Amino acid sequence: xxxxxxxDSQLEPFTEPPPAARPSKFKRALRELWKSPLSAKLxxxxxxxxxxxxxxxxxxxxxxxxxxxxxxxxxxxxxYPLGTDNLGRDMxxxxxxxxxxxxxIALITTLLAFLIGGMTGILAAILGGWADQLMSRFVDVLxxxxxxxFSLLLLTIFGTSIPVLIIIIAVxxxxxxxxxxxxxxxxxxxxxxxEAARLRGEGLGWITLREVLPNIMPPLVAEFGLRFCFxxxxxxxxxxxxxxxxxxxADWGSMVRDNATLISYGDITPLLPAxxxxxxxxxVNFIVDWFLHKTSGLKDGQ
Amino acid sequence: xxxxxxxxxxxxxxxxxxxxxRIDGRRDDQWHEIIKGIDLTLHRGEVLGLIGESGAGxxxxxxxxxxxxxxxxxxxxGRITFDGIDMLTASEEKKxxxxxxxxAYVAQSAAASFNPAHKLIDQFAxxxxxxHKSSKAEAYADAKDLYSKLQLPEPEQIGFRYPHQVSGGxxxxxxxxxxxxxxxxxxxxxxxxxxxxxxxxxEVLMTMKDIVEQFNTAAIYITHDLAVVAxxxxxxxxxxxxxxxxxxxxxxxxxxxKQAYTKSLWAVRSFRKTSVLKTQQQATQPIxxxxxxTAAYGVLDILHEISFDLQRGQTVSVVGESGSGKSTTARVIxxxxxxxxxxxxxxxxxxxxxxxxxxxDQLRQVQMIYQMADTAINPRQRVREIIxxxxxxxxxxxxxxxxxxxxxxxxxxxxxxxxxxxxFPSELSGGQKQRICIARALAAEPQCIICDEVTSALDQxxxxxxxxxxxxxxxxLNLAYMFITHDLAxxxxxxxxxxxxLKGKIVEQGSKDKIFSPPYPEYTxxxxxxxxxxxxxxxxxxxAQRESRS
Numbered sequence: 001x002x003x004x005x006x007x008d009s010q011l012e013p014f015t016e017p018p019p020a021a022r023p024s025k026f027k028r029a030l031r032e033l034w035k036s037p038l039s040a041k042l043x044x045x046x047x048x049x050x051x052x053x054x055x056x057x058x059x060x061x062x063x064x065x066x067x068x069x070x071x072x073x074x075x076x077x078x079x080y081p082l083g084t085d086n087l088g089r090d091m092x093x094x095x096x097x098x099x100x101x102x103x104x105i106a107l108i109t110t111l112l113a114f115l116i117g118g119m120t121g122i123l124a125a126i127l128g129g130w131a132d133q134l135m136s137r138f139v140d141v142l143x144x145x146x147x148x149x150f151s152l153l154l155l156t157i158f159g160t161s162i163p164v165l166i167i168i169i170a171v172x173x174x175x176x177x178x179x180x181x182x183x184x185x186x187x188x189x190x191x192x193x194x195e196a197a198r199l200r201g202e203g204l205g206w207i208t209l210r211e212v213l214p215n216i217m218p219p220l221v222a223e224f225g226l227r228f229c230f231x232x233x234x235x236x237x238x239x240x241x242x243x244x245x246x247x248x249x250a251d252w253g254s255m256v257r258d259n260a261t262l263i264s265y266g267d268i269t270p271l272l273p274a275x276x277x278x279x280x281x282x283x284v285n286f287i288v289d290w291f292l293h294k295t296s297g298l299k300d301g302q
Numbered sequence: 303x304x305x306x307x308x309x310x311x312x313x314x315x316x317x318x319x320x321x322x323x324r325i326d327g328r329r330d331d332q333w334h335e336i337i338k339g340i341d342l343t344l345h346r347g348e349v350l351g352l353i354g355e356s357g358a359g360x361x362x363x364x365x366x367x368x369x370x371x372x373x374x375x376x377x378x379x380g381r382i383t384f385d386g387i388d389m390l391t392a393s394e395e396k397k398x399x400x401x402x403x404x405x406a407y408v409a410q411s412a413a414a415s416f417n418p419a420h421k422l423i424d425q426f427a428x429x430x431x432x433x434h435k436s437s438k439a440e441a442y443a444d445a446k447d448l449y450s451k452l453q454l455p456e457p458e459q460i461g462f463r464y465p466h467q468v469s470g471g472x473x474x475x476x477x478x479x480x481x482x483x484x485x486x487x488x489x490x491x492x493x494x495x496x497x498x499x500x501x502x503x504x505e506v507l508m509t510m511k512d513i514v515e516q517f518n519t520a521a522i523y524i525t526h527d528l529a530v531v532a533x534x535x536x537x538x539x540x541x542x543x544x545x546x547x548x549x550x551x552x553x554x555x556x557x558x559x560k561q562a563y564t565k566s567l568w569a570v571r572s573f574r575k576t577s578v579l580k581t582q583q584q585a586t587q588p589i590x591x592x593x594x595x596t597a598a599y600g601v602l603d604i605l606h607e608i609s610f611d612l613q614r615g616q617t618v619s620v621v622g623e624s625g626s627g628k629s630t631t632a633r634v635i636x637x638x639x640x641x642x643x644x645x646x647x648x649x650x651x652x653x654x655x656x657x658x659x660x661x662x663d664q665l666r667q668v669q670m671i672y673q674m675a676d677t678a679i680n681p682r683q684r685v686r687e688i689i690x691x692x693x694x695x696x697x698x699x700x701x702x703x704x705x706x707x708x709x710x711x712x713x714x715x716x717x718x719x720x721x722x723x724x725x726f727p728s729e730l731s732g733g734q735k736q737r738i739c740i741a742r743a744l745a746a747e748p749q750c751i752i753c754d755e756v757t758s759a760l761d762q763x764x765x766x767x768x769x770x771x772x773x774x775x776x777x778x779l780n781l782a783y784m785f786i787t788h789d790l791a792x793x794x795x796x797x798x799x800x801x802x803x804l805k806g807k808i809v810e811q812g813s814k815d816k817i818f819s820p821p822y823p824e825y826t827x828x829x830x831x832x833x834x835x836x837x838x839x840x841x842x843x844x845x846a847q848r849e850s851r852s
Contacts, residue, residue: 192678199636199657200695200746201665214682 036290043286050280054100061093066248073262076269083269086258091269097250098273103280105245106232109166109173113231114224117174121181122208122216125189136182139175147172148237155243165244169234173227180223184216218291225288229281236277252277317487317520318344318367323380325362325371325544337362338544339380346487347518351535351552353525353567355761356732359544360524364490367522368405369397385487402429406481410493412473416465423461426480435484448479451516452509471502478510482517489514489521495530499623499788500832507533507834508845526761528567529834532556533841540564552838567763568836587650588613589750589782590635590668595644597634603642604630605806610799612750615776617783619793619814621829622803628786630806632752635784636670649749666696669743673755675735679727685712685738686723692745711741715771733764740771750782757792769796790833794818802826 033044053060063069066089074084082091124132142150151168158164188194189212197211238244239253247254252273259270325337337359344350352360362375369389371377382389384405389397401407409415416425427441436444442461449457452475465473474494481489494510495503511534514521523534531538531552538555540547540563548561559565588611597605605627612618620628633639635646637657646653648667654660672678679688689711690704699707709719715737727735736756743751753772757765773796776783787793793800793814800817802810802825809825810817822830831844 192672192674193680195638196670196672196678196742199638199665199670200692201657201660201662202695210683211680215680 032294039286040290043283043290046279046283047287050099050103050283053096054103057096057100061090061096063090063093065093065097065250067093073259082272083267085255086261091272094250094255095252095273095276098252098255099276101245101249101251102232102235102253102277105162105166106228106235109170109231109235110224110228112166112170113173113227114177114220116170117177118181118213118220119208120174121178121183122185122212123204124178124182125185126194126204126207126212128189132182135178139178142172142175143179148234151234151238152241152243155238160243160246162245165235165238169231169238173231173234177220177223177227181216181220184219185212188212188215222288222292225284225291229284232277232280315346316343317346317348317385318342319381319383320363320366321381321383323363323366323382324378325359325366326376326378327362328374328376333376333378335378336375336544337366340541340544340546342539344488344520344522346520348537349514349521349523349535351523351525351531351538352541353528353531353538354541354547355526355763357543358541360541361492362544363541364492364522364524365407367488367490368401368407370401399433402486403433403435403484404486405488405490406484406486408474408477408481408489408491408494410496412477412494413465413470415477416473418465421462421464422468422476426461426476426483429480430483433484441483444483445479448482448513449476451513452476452479453505454479469502471498471506474498474506475509478506478513482513482519485517485519487520489519491521491523491525491534493525496525496527500790500834501623501828503530504832504834504841504844508841510534511841527834528762529836529840532836532838533834540567556836556838586614588647589649590784591647591650592631592635593644593647595631595634595641595646597630597639597641599639603806605634605641608634608644608806608808610801610808610811612782612784613798614749614782615780616798617776617785617796618799618801619785619787619797620801620803621787621790621793623788623829625805626803627806628788628803629754631803632670632754632784632786635752636668662696666692666746667749668752669746669748669750670752670754671736671739671743671756674759675732675739676727678739679735679742681727683726684723685725685727685730688727688738689741689745692742696746707745711745714744714775715741731764732760733767736760736764736768737771740768740775744775744779748781750784752784752786754786755788756785758787758789765792772796790829802829 033041036044068088069090070080070084070088072084072086072088074080074088076083080090080092082095085091085094120135124135151172154168155165158168194207194211197207202211235244236251236253236256239251240257242254242257244253245251255273256270262270320340320342322339322341323337324335324339326333327336328334340359340363342350342363352363354360362371365371366377366382367384367389369382369384369392377390380390384400387396387400416422423442423445426445427438430436430441430444431438435441445461446457449460454460454472454475460468460472460476468476478489478494491510495506498506507530513519521534523531525531525534535552537549537551539549540555540561542563548555548559548564550560555564556568559568590612592608592610592612595605595608596603608627608631610618620631622628630639634641637653637655637660640655645655648664653664657665686705686708689708693699693704693707694701708723712719712722717734717737722730722734727738730738739756756772757768760768769792772783775781783796785792785796797814800811800814801808802817802823804825810823817826818830834840
């Protein structure tokens with residue numbers, strides 16, 4: 001550590017040279033981005049282009065989302081760049097709209113899962129004792145049931161609207177966030193500064209949001225990237241099984257299912273939505289890897 | 303030692319030589335020179351002491367003797383020769399063959415350096431067996447021999463324990479035995495006793511010195527404690543900011559330091575509290591009165607019948623080795639550990655035993671400063687928020703008042719407000735962090751501050767600055783301090799009253815003058831006798847004294 005600690009200013013408290021002027025946050029972030037490895041840049045490029053497509057789908061597509069524009073299963077050509085699907089809707093149009101629906105829903109679901117899981121996890125770590133036991137055991141029960149089967153069951157009970165879908169997946173996924181948030185918070189709540197805050201008489205809200213949360217952000221953000229991928233895959237899987245996003249809304253999972261028969265004829269069109277899912281997953285993982293590496297590297301330096 | 307025998311000529315053979323050594327460290331994406339051209343010569347069988355504050359580069363220099371730098375550092379110039387081998391150009395395999403065999407390293411924290419999953423003796427045998435120096439059986443026999451030389455209890459069996467089954471002092475000796483396993487020519491001791499109690503430290507030092515002499519091993523002894531280095535080293539080098547300040551044989555250096563910086567290091571231990579004893583205040587009501595407190599973790603009683611008073615404007619020091627219940631006492635006062643029996647009075651009124659039942663005002667009156675400033679302030683908050691929070695929380699100040707008061711407090715702890723108010727803790731040095739902790743405690747405008755080993759993680763010069771600051775604040779604000787420490791030098795410097803604790807009981811209590819003048823109870827005497835003194839003959843005398851008694 002000798003290499004990192006700056007000289008103490010006890011002898012001449014006012015004469016210590018100020019540290020090199022700290023560049024603004026924005027500039028530092030830009031520099032970090034510039035220095036990031038190729039894989040991370042590629043990941044960011046992929047994710048940014050998906051976001052672009054999702055935001056501007058109506059302007060990028062030649063037809064409406066569920067507009068029937070031709071005969072079923074038309075081949076690739078000038079009129080339909082990627083052919084048409086089983087009902088005669090333009091494949092490219094649906095692929096681009098699919099980005100919007102699937103990513104949007106996955107993002108909202110993941111955020112909700114982190115809100116529920118993160119808050120309860122930190123609370124469990126701070127409160128400890130029976131409150132912690134109660135929450136942790138409840139989560140154990142939820143996690144003991146295979147999540148895909150459980151979500152199928154719940155979707156059959158509550159019906160398959162988008163809000164229900166979001167809530168069910170978010171709740172089931174929040175169990176894993178809870179476990180992570182609780183585990184990393186446990187390392188923080190034993191710190192003297194948390195004890196100092198308790199002795200000051202601070203309430204739960206302050207300790208959770210101001211003392212603990214900022215210190216567990218790096219693992220949570222990394223987990224967010226991974227969870228997003230899993231939620232995304234779960235939605236696609238549920239859609240493929242017919243219980244996810246309902247027609248006529250375009251969605252990659254159901255697009256694969258609806259056009260799967262084409263595979264038998266040597267047409268790769270149904271693989272395109274599957275490829276879109278795969279590419280996004282890889283992109284997000286590249287970014288997460290880089291972020292994890294960076295934050296764990298920071299820890300070594302401290 | 304006979305200087306005329308042929309073997310003695312061996313002693314003057316140069317073992318390690320560094321010429322104009324330069325090492326760079328990387329910070330903020332730039333290389334900074336952290337070792338700025340140091341010359342070092344070490345003869346066979348000689349012990350060289352390296353002293354300086356943290357950041358002086360003493361550890362970096364010690365490790366460099368093995369041809370190694372920490373990640374994020376690089377050699378940028380100079381030469382290191384170990385017994386004729388150029389350590390900077392030698393291949394990694396060649397250096398690997400030297401490390402552990404001809405050059406060994408004893409780290410500060412033995413607990414962190416041992417693998418908790420293996421027995422001590424197996425870790426001892428690993429290096430000799432791996433380097434084909436001896437068979438496993440021979441290594442085992444050698445380990446037992448060294449354990450007995452290092453005066454470890456039950457040398458035949460102790461090796462078969464796991465690291466967590468022996469005490470810190472024993473572990474540090476087992477580590478020294480491990481370093482000795484291949485009879486190296488050079489051992490680097492990197493602050494090996496800093497983490498130990500005074501009473502343990504002295505035992506470890508004695509055995510280390512003894513074994514180094516027995517095998518005529520050369521050693522580099524790195525420490526920031528002058529009294530320790532005075533016992534161990536033949537020659538002392540003082541480092542600062544990666545540069546050599548002064549170098550001389552131990553006795554010469556102690557008797558007659560030349561440079562101003564060295565003199566200031568020597569003078570640290572001379573700090574004495576300047577405030578006069580306010581005995582007339584004894585009559586008034588104590589701020590805090592601990593009455594017959596017995597406290598327990600689970601079913602095990604940690605504190606037995608503790609009673610003492612804390613007067614306004616006075617400092618009560620609580621001393622004892624680790625495990626004596628000093629910090630537990632603080633936890634009882636702050637309400638973190640409700641006592642099983644007894645009570646704590648604040649200005650004559652009983653405080654609720656649990657901090658959760660105390661009012662905001664009761665909490666405000668007793669503030670705490672922690673040993674590790676690193677963990678006592680939130681690394682994600684700026685100085686502004688750390689100090690400002692108690693102001694808005696307890697005193698209900700608005701943001702403008704908070705800003706003004708925070709700046710006042712920063713000035714009070716001798717840090718420039720403009721420079722420090724927006725910094726994060728990672729942008730502060732150890733001493734500055736501790737000052738921020740003090741400011742946070744002051745912000746609450748308390749009557750009483752509990753200082754839990756506040757200086758033990760700091761360098762002596764920095765620690766002295768903190769003590770002076772605390773003393774000044776006490777005089778200005780008429781604060782009461784409860785000062786928990788294991789360092790008797792600190793106790794002498796700042797206390798009015800002293801409480802000596804052992805195994806959860808108070809052994810002796812009274813005014814400082816009474817405690818530090820004979821007759822002493824047995825334990826107090828042992829504590830006092832274990833504090834290293836600057837006299838280089840002190841340890842020899844102590845050894846002789848203890849041997850004659852037994």
